Amino acid sequence: MTNTDLTETFCEQIRDAEEKGTPLAITGGGSKMFYGRRPDINAISLDTTRHCGIISYEPSELVIQARSGTPLRDIETRLSDNNQMLAFEPPHFSENATLGGTIACGLSGPRRPYHGAARDFVLGTRVINGKGEPLHFGGQVMKNVAGYDVSRLMAGSLGTLGLIAEVSLKVLPRPACEYTLKQVCNQAEALRRFADWSGRPLPLSAACWYEDHLYLRLSGNEDGLRHAQHRLGDSLLESLPDWWDNLRDHKHPFFNRPDPLWRLSVPPATPPLAVKGDWFIDWGGAQRWLYSNDNPEQIRRLVTSIGGHATLFRNATERIEVFHPLPTPLLKLQQRIKRAMDPAGILNPGRLYPEL
Amino acid sequence: MDRNTFIAGLSDLPARCILKDEAELRPYECDGLSAYRRLPWLVLLPETIEQVQFILAYCHTHNVPVVARGAGTGLSGGALPLDNGVLLGLAKFSRIIDIDLPNRLARVQPGVRNLAITQAVAEHGLYYAPDPSSQIACSIGGNVAENAGGVHCLKYGLTVHNIAELKLITIEGELLTIGSPSLDSAGYDLLALLTGSEGLLGVIVEVTVRLLPAPEQAQVVLAAFDSVAAAGQAVADIISQGILPAGLELMDTLAVRAAEDFVHAGYPTDAAAILLCELDGEQHEVEVQIDKVTQLLQASGANEVRRARDEAERLRFWAGRKAAFPAVGRLSPDYYCMDGTIPRKHLGQVLSTIAQWSKAYGLPVANVFHAGDGNLHPLILYDANKPGELERTEEFGARILELCIAVGGTITGEHGVGMEKIDQMCVQFNEAELQQFHAIKQAFDANGLLNPGKAVPTLARCAEFGSMHVHHGELPFPELERF
Numbered sequence: 152m153t154n155t156d157l158t159e160t161f162c163e164q165i166r167d168a169e170e171k172g173t174p175l176a177i178t179g180g181g182s183k184m185f186y187g188r189r190p191d192i193n194a195i196s197l198d199t200t201r202h203c204g205i206i207s208y209e210p211s212e213l214v215i216q217a218r219s220g221t222p223l224r225d226i227e228t229r230l231s232d233n234n235q236m237l238a239f240e241p242p243h244f245s246e247n248a249t250l251g252g253t254i255a256c257g258l259s260g261p262r263r264p265y266h267g268a269a270r271d272f273v274l275g276t277r278v279i280n281g282k283g284e285p286l287h288f289g290g291q292v293m294k295n296v297a298g299y300d301v302s303r304l305m306a307g308s309l310g311t312l313g314l315i316a317e318v319s320l321k322v323l324p325r326p327a328c329e330y331t332l333k334q335v336c337n338q339a340e341a342l343r344r345f346a347d348w349s350g351r352p353l354p355l356s357a358a359c360w361y362e363d364h365l366y367l368r369l370s371g372n373e374d375g376l377r378h379a380q381h382r383l384g385d386s387l388l389e390s391l392p393d394w395w396d397n398l399r400d401h402k403h404p405f406f407n408r409p410d411p412l413w414r415l416s417v418p419p420a421t422p423p424l425a426v427k428g429d430w431f432i433d434w435g436g437a438q439r440w441l442y443s444n445d446n447p448e449q450i451r452r453l454v455t456s457i458g459g460h461a462t463l464f465r466n467a468t469e470r471i472e473v474f475h476p477l478p479t480p481l482l483k484l485q486q487r488i489k490r491a492m493d494p495a496g497i498l499n500p501g502r503l504y505p506e507l
Numbered sequence: 508m509d510r511n512t513f514i515a516g517l518s519d520l521p522a523r524c525i526l527k528d529e530a531e532l533r534p535y536e537c538d539g540l541s542a543y544r545r546l547p548w549l550v551l552l553p554e555t556i557e558q559v560q561f562i563l564a565y566c567h568t569h570n571v572p573v574v575a576r577g578a579g580t581g582l583s584g585g586a587l588p589l590d591n592g593v594l595l596g597l598a599k600f601s602r603i604i605d606i607d608l609p610n611r612l613a614r615v616q617p618g619v620r621n622l623a624i625t626q627a628v629a630e631h632g633l634y635y636a637p638d639p640s641s642q643i644a645c646s647i648g649g650n651v652a653e654n655a656g657g658v659h660c661l662k663y664g665l666t667v668h669n670i671a672e673l674k675l676i677t678i679e680g681e682l683l684t685i686g687s688p689s690l691d692s693a694g695y696d697l698l699a700l701l702t703g704s705e706g707l708l709g710v711i712v713e714v715t716v717r718l719l720p721a722p723e724q725a726q727v728v729l730a731a732f733d734s735v736a737a738a739g740q741a742v743a744d745i746i747s748q749g750i751l752p753a754g755l756e757l758m759d760t761l762a763v764r765a766a767e768d769f770v771h772a773g774y775p776t777d778a779a780a781i782l783l784c785e786l787d788g789e790q791h792e793v794e795v796q797i798d799k800v801t802q803l804l805q806a807s808g809a810n811e812v813r814r815a816r817d818e819a820e821r822l823r824f825w826a827g828r829k830a831a832f833p834a835v836g837r838l839s840p841d842y843y844c845m846d847g848t849i850p851r852k853h854l855g856q857v858l859s860t861i862a863q864w865s866k867a868y869g870l871p872v873a874n875v876f877h878a879g880d881g882n883l884h885p886l887i888l889y890d891a892n893k894p895g896e897l898e899r900t901e902e903f904g905a906r907i908l909e910l911c912i913a914v915g916g917t918i919t920g921e922h923g924v925g926m927e928k929i930d931q932m933c934v935q936f937n938e939a940e941l942q943q944f945h946a947i948k949q950a951f952d953a954n955g956l957l958n959p960g961k962a963v964p965t966l967a968r969c970a971e972f973g974s975m976h977v978h979h980g981e982l983p984f985p986e987l988e989r990f
Binding site: 490 | 633681685687691696700704708722750940948950962
């Protein structure tokens with residue numbers, strides 16, 4: 152694995168761009184280029200992939216620190232060698248996925264509802280702001296409440312607030328054993344069961360529904376899992392080795408369609424939504440994938456009314472905004488935060504919202 | 508602005524919400540850090556969101572600063588009042604508004620006590636995980652403002668990991684909803700930014716917390732060691748073996764003896780340190796892990812390993828730990844509770860340095876800490892009535908915090924910066940980082956009216972404080988005027 156620190160080069164590049172007012176398009180491995188709004192066509196590419204290497208990792212501290220261009224696969228291999236994992240189960244989407252892109256996009260896999268999101272595992276970051284200043288926030292300890300939590304703010308900000316140069320993440324032990332259960336079930340009943348099970352002390356680590364079947368993953372030691380399986384009733388235990396990885400990385404055939412794919416984030420116990428289309432439900436009901444020809448504004452209105460939001464996740468069209476519109480006061484506040492981090496507005500402008 | 512003129516403009520507020528006489532103001536002169544006291548200019552106790560909006564907008568118009576306070580149990584002086592501004596007490600916001608069982612959420616007002624949330628949902632087999640030691644008294648609004656922690660943090664996270672939505676009022680009086688009952692929200696993650704912002708960015712008037720299923724089984728093991736270093740090594744051994752305890756707490760001999768005298772928990776008082784390790788979860792899993800932890804502790808050199816025989820003994824073991832602070836308080840007229848976090852591997856080095864300094868300063872130290880996440884709580888014993896002893900204690904405390912930074916840790920794990928650690932912020936963060944914090948503050952509160960003087964120091968303050976820390980002959984912030 153290469154080990155290169157380009158922090159100073161990035162700082163100079165950003166300072167230069169700030170001076171000239173040139174927008175920059177920060178990119179990592181490009182595995183999630185499909186996600187979000189299109190980069191500014193006048194932007195100069197700033198590639199982070201050569202800025203890589205694991206800086207520190209001590210299994211007994213449950214922390215790994217690495218540069219943003221470090222391939223996700225390298226990090227996961229290193230953790231796996233020590234029976235540890237990234238518990239938010241980040242999507243890869245391709246072999247090129249990097250740590251920086253993972254945090255900048257803030258996406259999490261099937262384990263998210265039971266163990267936390269990408270942002271929950273961020274302990275610290277080194278960030279280069281829009282003035283080209285390298286700044287360090289958070290650290291490598293589990294508890295740190297000194298100063299504003301800028302590190303976790305970076306998760307999901309799509310590089311619009313700063314270039315993520317380094318990240319420290321909390322890691323967790325890998326479970327000794329995992330079972331996947333499959334049950335025949337319609338969508339409404341699956342959502343009811345997810346809500347019921349999520350409120351009980353069961354070793355759940357993933358729960359999804361697709362085509363009249365629900366799938367449940369249990370993680371823990373063998374005795375505990377067998378006991379939990381009995382408590383879940385007439386469950387069918389299936390060997391589905393790639394099921395959760397394929398869901399995480401969108402390799403499941405459901406995600407192959409060229410149509411616009413919606414991601415609805417809703418309170419998990421929300422009953423089936425009155426939208427015609429093809430559904431794949433993940434995160435125990437909280438993340439709902441949808442192909443639909445219904446009016447996008449209607450979809451968004453419906454989701455807003457139940458406290459959720461809708462993202463046009465893949466195959467976006469020019470006509471429809473990718474991200475859910477923000478209420479005006481909140482958008483104005485977010486614009487001021489963007490200006491606080493990137494006064495010249497040169498970092499990935501417009502990638503998240505046209506105004507940011 | 509003249510106080511009487513200011514009060515005259517509050518005529519829309521019921522008279523019972525306004526405290527202005529010295530006798531009424533006196534109880535508000537400090538929060539949980541009683542070493543710092545200041546008589547507030549005015550105390551306002553609103554009862555509705557609209558009243559909070561009105562007060563903030565009114566303060567904004569008249570450029571009057573505001574300090575929000577919940578239960579006032581904070582330990583870093585974060586809610587210390589101002590002698591030229593309003594202390595905005597939110598204790599009357601003490602209602603649980605809604606419990607959403609299917610989504611495992613509770614919508615509560617900020618003055619609801621931390622423990623009251625768990626008590627309200629316990630009958631449904633749910634609980635709220637973050638458990639600061641003051642959970643019987645501290646309020647959820649303050650927990651959010653400080654990103655409070657507790658025993659459960661290693662496994663279940665801090666406040667930031669356990670909340671879903673906030674209702675926040677800006678200094679202009681605008682009501683914003685941050686976050687959502689879903690698992691994430693559109694735009695920037697302001698929920699993360701606001702949690703732990705110590706009342707500098709807005710006033711929280713409602714919190715939606717996430718509830719977890721109460722574990723099927725919780726079991727605790729107590730281990731006694733001849734040295735604190737051996738106990739520290741045992742912590743690393745447990746975690747390296749893939750075990751994630753729900754609580755992993757360490758107490759040194761002074762704390763053990765004080766706690767034993769106070770609550771009679773059955774602790775071995777001849778031990779140099781005791782470790783409490785709690786495992787929770789599915790019953791069979793806990794049984795297996797308890798056996799494994801017992802073996803690991805024995806192999807780590809524990810001279811006694813004791814598993815709680817029943818629930819009553821488990822609670823007794825914890826009662827000693829939870830009462831450790833008041834127990835130590837019986838040993839000395841005063842104590843000063845520090846709150847630094849370090850990477851666990853430096854535990855031995857940091858504790859032996861603290862012991863050396865304790866001798867040098869002539870101030871005993873009892874150590875009680877969250878060993879699982881490296882959050883130290885050295886309690887420095889002193890007597891405020893002895894001239895100069897408080898100053899020596901503060902200097903000792905500051906050195907401990909700077910030691911935490913030197914080994915890669917932080918000056919606060921769960922209590923916040925407040926007034927107490929504001930000088931050490933100048934050590935942990937450089938000028939550009941502090942300027943970035945100020946820029947973020949500006950985005951929320953351009954005139955700096957919310958909790959001024961707390962949490963994030965001005966560069967001028969750092970220049971003064973930094974004058975004691977000239978490295979390589981270079982004067983910090985040379986461009987700033989000297990005082």
